[in-house]
């Protein structure tokens with residue numbers, strides 16, 4: 260419920276891509292680093308647990324727009340929990356990852372969402388719930404419907420992936436990118452409406468000042 264840090268908009272400079280910060284969060288070993296590695300480098304290999312945080316960037320084109328993701332891959336192990344929230348601040352998007360073969364990681368995802376909410380205003384951030392490791396279908400403990408239901412109850416986007424098979428990985432990031440750009444367009448249009456109201460209501464500075 261806290262709104263400690265309002266998420267800043269992307270730093271869009273003429274001719275430059277929009278820059279969006281995205282954090283990967285979730286329990287240890289759910290596949291956060293593997294998703295980032297598959298997306299950024301098209302690679303899947305055995306990775307050591309993340310210590311603190313790893314950082315990746317990737318530029319993507321969505322329609323006529325160009326967008327740069329700054330991807331912060333946080334450590335899921337419990338011992339790093341206290342530092343992870345530092346990376347949430349100022350984020351524009353979050354992938355809330357769980358492992359479909361581990362019910363505990365699904366329950367923890369709900370806790371991670373609460374942690375995120377302490378640092379950002381959820382309405383300002385595009386959050387996608389991601390059920391990873393769908394290739395391990397024999398060991399599945401969380402159904403697609405359970406994931407979808409939880410995501411809908413919290414107004415989150417939702418997808419299932421396999422970082423190992425590169426299934427739905429780029430689709431996850433594309434869906435987030437599209438939502439971010441759509442929000443940008445809506446925000447870019449919004450000030451015109453505000454300005455029209457301000458003209459009718461008095462000095463601009465005062466109207467803006469007192470709106471908060």
Ligand SMILES: Nc1nc2c(ncn2[C@@H]2O[C@H](COP(=O)(O)OP(=O)(O)OP(=O)(O)O)[C@@H](O)[C@H]2O)c(=O)[nH]1
Nearest residue numbers: 287288289290291292293308309335392421422423
């Ligand atoms: N079968 C399968 N294994 C996966 C998949 N994604 C990741 N793994 C494996 O799961 C283990 C953990 O993957 P990581 O990407 O290191 O998980 P993490 O969430 O970044 O872990 P932390 O850094 O501890 O937070 C590794 O052995 C990966 O190879 C997947 O889609 N399918």
